[in-house]
Amino acid sequence: MSLPRFVYVFAKDMRLFFRRRTSTLFIVLSPLLIILFLGTLFGGYGKVGGGLPTAVCNYDVGDAGNQYVQLLKDYGFFKITDYRATFANFQDCEKFAELNVGKGVFAVGLAYPPDFTQRITDGDSSTLRVFIDNSKPSVRELGEAYIKAVNQQVSTRISSEFILQVWNRLRESDKKVVELQKNVPLAISNLEKLDTELSKLRNEIAQLDVSAIEASKNQLRQSINDLRMLGNSASATISEIESSLSSAAAAVDEADQKAQLAMNSLNSVIDSTRFIEYYVCVNPSATECQQAHNAYSGALNAGSQVNIVMIKTRDTKTALLNENYAVSTAKSRLSEMNQKINEVDAQLAVLEQNLPRVAETRQNALTKFDESHGLVQNILVQLRDLQAYLAETHEQIVYFTSKDPVNIVVPIRLDWAYSFSWTVYKEIDFFIYGIIAIILAMSALLLPAVNLIRERASGVFMRNLITPTGALSIVLGKHLGALFLIGIEFAIVWLAASRYLGVTLSGPFEAVLAAVLLMSSAFVSTGLVIASLTKSENSAILAIITITIPLIFVSGVIVPFEFMPPAVQAATSYLPSTLGINAVKLISLYGTTPSLGLQSITKLQLNAVDYAMLFLAAEAIALFALSVILIEWKGRK
Amino acid sequence: MAASRENVVEVSGLFKGFGPLKVLNGIEFFAREGEIVGLLGPSGSGKTTLLNILVGLEKPDSGTAVVLGADMRDAARVRRKTGFVPQNDLFYDDLTTWENIAYFGRLYGLSSSQIRENGAGLLERVGLAEKTRTRAGELSGGQRKRLNFILSLLHSPRVLFVDEPTVGLDPVTRRFIWKFLDDLRKGGATILMTTHYMNEAEIVCDRIAILDKGAIVMFGTFEELKRQAGGKNLIKVRTRPGNPEVMRDLVAIMEDLEFVDAVTASEGTIFVRTSDVDAATEYLYRILKEGGEIIHLMDVTEPTLEDVFFIATGRKPEQIGDVRVPA
Numbered sequence: 001m002s003l004p005r006f007v008y009v010f011a012k013d014m015r016l017f018f019r020r021r022t023s024t025l026f027i028v029l030s031p032l033l034i035i036l037f038l039g040t041l042f043g044g045y046g047k048v049g050g051g052l053p054t055a056v057c058n059y060d061v062g063d064a065g066n067q068y069v070q071l072l073k074d075y076g077f078f079k080i081t082d083y084r085a086t087f088a089n090f091q092d093c094e095k096f097a098e099l100n101v102g103k104g105v106f107a108v109g110l111a112y113p114p115d116f117t118q119r120i121t122d123g124d125s126s127t128l129r130v131f132i133d134n135s136k137p138s139v140r141e142l143g144e145a146y147i148k149a150v151n152q153q154v155s156t157r158i159s160s161e162f163i164l165q166v167w168n169r170l171r172e173s174d175k176k177v178v179e180l181q182k183n184v185p186l187a188i189s190n191l192e193k194l195d196t197e198l199s200k201l202r203n204e205i206a207q208l209d210v211s212a213i214e215a216s217k218n219q220l221r222q223s224i225n226d227l228r229m230l231g232n233s234a235s236a237t238i239s240e241i242e243s244s245l246s247s248a249a250a251a252v253d254e255a256d257q258k259a260q261l262a263m264n265s266l267n268s269v270i271d272s273t274r275f276i277e278y279y280v281c282v283n284p285s286a287t288e289c290q291q292a293h294n295a296y297s298g299a300l301n302a303g304s305q306v307n308i309v310m311i312k313t314r315d316t317k318t319a320l321l322n323e324n325y326a327v328s329t330a331k332s333r334l335s336e337m338n339q340k341i342n343e344v345d346a347q348l349a350v351l352e353q354n355l356p357r358v359a360e361t362r363q364n365a366l367t368k369f370d371e372s373h374g375l376v377q378n379i380l381v382q383l384r385d386l387q388a389y390l391a392e393t394h395e396q397i398v399y400f401t402s403k404d405p406v407n408i409v410v411p412i413r414l415d416w417a418y419s420f421s422w423t424v425y426k427e428i429d430f431f432i433y434g435i436i437a438i439i440l441a442m443s444a445l446l447l448p449a450v451n452l453i454r455e456r457a458s459g460v461f462m463r464n465l466i467t468p469t470g471a472l473s474i475v476l477g478k479h480l481g482a483l484f485l486i487g488i489e490f491a492i493v494w495l496a497a498s499r500y501l502g503v504t505l506s507g508p509f510e511a512v513l514a515a516v517l518l519m520s521s522a523f524v525s526t527g528l529v530i531a532s533l534t535k536s537e538n539s540a541i542l543a544i545i546t547i548t549i550p551l552i553f554v555s556g557v558i559v560p561f562e563f564m565p566p567a568v569q570a571a572t573s574y575l576p577s578t579l580g581i582n583a584v585k586l587i588s589l590y591g592t593t594p595s596l597g598l599q600s601i602t603k604l605q606l607n608a609v610d611y612a613m614l615f616l617a618a619e620a621i622a623l624f625a626l627s628v629i630l631i632e633w634k635g636r637k
Numbered sequence: 638m639a640a641s642r643e644n645v646v647e648v649s650g651l652f653k654g655f656g657p658l659k660v661l662n663g664i665e666f667f668a669r670e671g672e673i674v675g676l677l678g679p680s681g682s683g684k685t686t687l688l689n690i691l692v693g694l695e696k697p698d699s700g701t702a703v704v705l706g707a708d709m710r711d712a713a714r715v716r717r718k719t720g721f722v723p724q725n726d727l728f729y730d731d732l733t734t735w736e737n738i739a740y741f742g743r744l745y746g747l748s749s750s751q752i753r754e755n756g757a758g759l760l761e762r763v764g765l766a767e768k769t770r771t772r773a774g775e776l777s778g779g780q781r782k783r784l785n786f787i788l789s790l791l792h793s794p795r796v797l798f799v800d801e802p803t804v805g806l807d808p809v810t811r812r813f814i815w816k817f818l819d820d821l822r823k824g825g826a827t828i829l830m831t832t833h834y835m836n837e838a839e840i841v842c843d844r845i846a847i848l849d850k851g852a853i854v855m856f857g858t859f860e861e862l863k864r865q866a867g868g869k870n871l872i873k874v875r876t877r878p879g880n881p882e883v884m885r886d887l888v889a890i891m892e893d894l895e896f897v898d899a900v901t902a903s904e905g906t907i908f909v910r911t912s913d914v915d916a917a918t919e920y921l922y923r924i925l926k927e928g929g930e931i932i933h934l935m936d937v938t939e940p941t942l943e944d945v946f947f948i949a950t951g952r953k954p955e956q957i958g959d960v961r962v963p964a
Binding site: 002005008009012015016019020458459460462463464465466467468469470635 | 692693694713716717721723725727728729731732736740741743744745746748749788
């Protein structure tokens with residue numbers, strides 16, 4: 001199976017490199033000699049020195065100050081001396097610490113006032129004065145870092161306790177409030193219902209007048225008696241009328257009969273007269289006719305008169321019958337009335353029986369009203385209790401929330417005071433990264449550049465270019481070869497630094513290696529770019545030196561980065577050397593060690609590391625691309 | 638120049654300059670499949686530049702250079718089918734013979750088995766089979782040249798560009814290289830070769846292009862070149878050395894003669910191309926007899942390649958630093 005072609009370029013370069021014994025020897029010896037020489041020369045605190053000389057004035061009457069100092073001691077970075085016993089008061093001790101940090105006797109000074117704990121407990125912030133010798137940037141950086149870590153840890157603990165206390169209290173209050181919340185609406189609803197019923201009852205009771213009922217009852221009794229008397233009288237009268245009507249009816253019947261008889265007779269007369277008229281009036285002009293006619297007409301008239309009488313008689317009979325009917329009806333009505341009177345009488349008797357009980361019921365109602373009223377009063381008392389409790393809770397919440405949250409979250413504020421002692425301390429921790437950067441930068445720049453120039457000068461590079469393998473694979477193979485050698489140098493340097501010089505690594509080695517390789521990759525590509533632009537080995541080396549020395553200086557290796565003018569800092573912040581050295585320093589010095597409580601700082605610094613490494617990666621890629629383009633272009637002009 | 642399917646290399650109107658210096662001035666030629674074309678010219682005539690363009694190491698200013706149908710501005714397309722044998726021995730001295738073969742074989746995209754097969758075969762052919770484990774820096778000059786060839790032939794290219802293949806080699810090795818080239822041609826490869834050795838061009842090449850000052854002044858087979866130079870109508874005259882004024886006067890006189898078509902002269906040698914050989918020889922013979930030893934030698938034969946070169950460029954091979962090696 002064929003591997004990618006850059007692998008073969010890489011293998012060829014490595015084979016060539018290690019076949020030359022002197023090269024192999026120098027790749028091992030050179031970094032070793034440099035690191036041992038410079039490292040021994042500068043030495044430093046590290047873990048070898050026993051810790052940073054620190055003066056402490058802990059006059060805190062509470063516990064927070066002691067906790068703080070104990071945590072600092074646990075880190076092992078500070079060599080702490082507490083001068084509380086030496087000075088009678090806090091101010092003298094504080095002055096002593098400040099003065100001696102300025103002289104360089106101590107690197108750090110810490111002053112805890114007597115009310116340190118008290119202020120925290122009260123919810124106000126406490127101020128811790130910190131004196132730092134600023135002439136040693138690594139001291140400042142490390143000291144600040146550790147103190148901030150402890151501060152964060154203690155502050156977090158204090159603010160967590162406080163917040164927990166508040167939280168528990170609020171939870172208890174909340175439980176009661178929830179219970180009360182369930183009861184109050186029900187109470188209110190019941191109260192309202194009760195109030196309504198009471199109102200109704202009250203109205204009813206108010207309307208109920210027993211004496212008036214008694215009077216009405218008597219009056220009613222009297223009326224019933226009166227009605228009975230009237231009824232009897234009316235009955236007698238009706239009987240008389242009935243008798244009269246019967247007599248009248250009999251007379252009318254007789255009249256009617258007579259009228260009927262008369263009518264019958266008349267009818268015979270009429271018939272006769274009519275017959276006569278018929279026979280007589282054969283001659284209409286005859287007087288007999290006229291007489292017959294007059295007779296007939298007279299009979300008719302008599303007949304009609306009798307008819308009229310009969311009609312009137314019958315009308316009278318009908319009227320009498322109707323009168324009779326009406327009298328019967330009246331009689332019937334009278335009978336009904338009597339019945340009703342009897343009923344009313346019966347009801348009145350019942351009323352007379354129940355009237356005493358109404359008084360009793362009224363009394364009972366009044367009693368119930370009083371009881372209900374008492375119940376309402378109780379409920380009102382409970383509601384007032386609730387009101388009082390809520391007011392109390394509100395007061396407490398106001399009390400807690402009146403505190404500035406900043407003071408709760410950061411109960412301890414650091415008051416930094418920087419001095420500059422000018423004492424000479426050995427600074428291996430500061431210089432080690434710069435030494436590594438110098439060694440690796442020079443190798444990364446020179447190795448691939450010289451290799452490329454030699455191949456180009458001998459012409460063999462041309463033979464590489466005329467193959468189907470593109471410049472990308474060739475450059476990548478050389479790039480990886482250079483990185484591999486840089487990796488070997490770095491391993492040697494780090495081994496020497498950690499074993500012999502006592503430099504320790506706080507963060508993961510893989511992160512340091514990644515930062516170193518990214519930085520080196522940028523330099524390797526820079527070396528290849530220089531090699532592609534220069535014609536000879538000499539000019540390439542001179543160009544590399546011209547670039548490297550200022551690069552190392554402005555990266556903060558020799559002179560602290562912070563001491564450079566702001567314009568220079570701004571211009572050089574993004575150089576591969578600056579980014580690489582900072583990343584390595586941050587990972588190595590601060591690292592990630594949960595047992596030391598450095599999470600917050602670590603997180604902050606790792607973000608800065610990520611930031612640096614992202615930029616490094618981007619620069620490495622961009623420079624690599626540039627090197628490929630230039631080599632392709634210059635190789636095939 | 639008409640395109641042909643047989644042509645594997647076609648160069649047309651090629652110009653290339655480096656700043657004010659014009660190196661190639663309208664080069665035109667072609668090479669057919671299975672032939673060896675020689676690019677013959679003095680140093681500075683543009684041979685190497687032309688070759689660099691044909692292998693894709695340089696880009697022309699104008700014109701076209703097409704190899705196997707691909708414009709060499711995009712040489713990546715045909716690198717797998719072309720090979721280049723540089724003048725210098727370009728490989729890694731600190732790697733062994735076999736390591737160099739394996740490395741460059743990989744760069745050509747060959748598999749392990751292909752490298753083994755091709756490499757072993759080529760080593761056998763050139764007589765380096767015993768030197769696989771020897772560091773390339775420890776090989777002799779001839780062995781280095783052979784390794785140089787092998788590295789360009791591993792991938793069995795159809796077109797091979799060779800730059801001065803026998804410079805600095807002993808006669809035995811030279812002949813070996815010539816035969817090797819001939820064998821490659823018989824195998825179907827097309828070879829474009831630069832040389833400043835006349836006899837090498839004459840022996841090895843099927844056709845020759847003579848370059849001078851960035852232009853091809855003559856192109857064709859040797860017979861065609863001779864005809865172009867004058868063929869049987871060419872008279873070669875040597876004057877006594879140390880008399881440049883006499884030679885100049887003689888040239889001036891000859892140029893005025895009606896039976897003389899062209900006169901080329903340099904450093905005591907004059908080539909006269911004439912339409913009437915008899916008249917010209919009679920005239921020159923008279924001068925030889927009566928001229929007081931002005932003419933030192935006179936010869937009427939078909940021109941050699943050197944003569945053709947002289948006629949084409951106006952300069953002798955010695956004048957441009959060539960070393961003539963007897964065939």
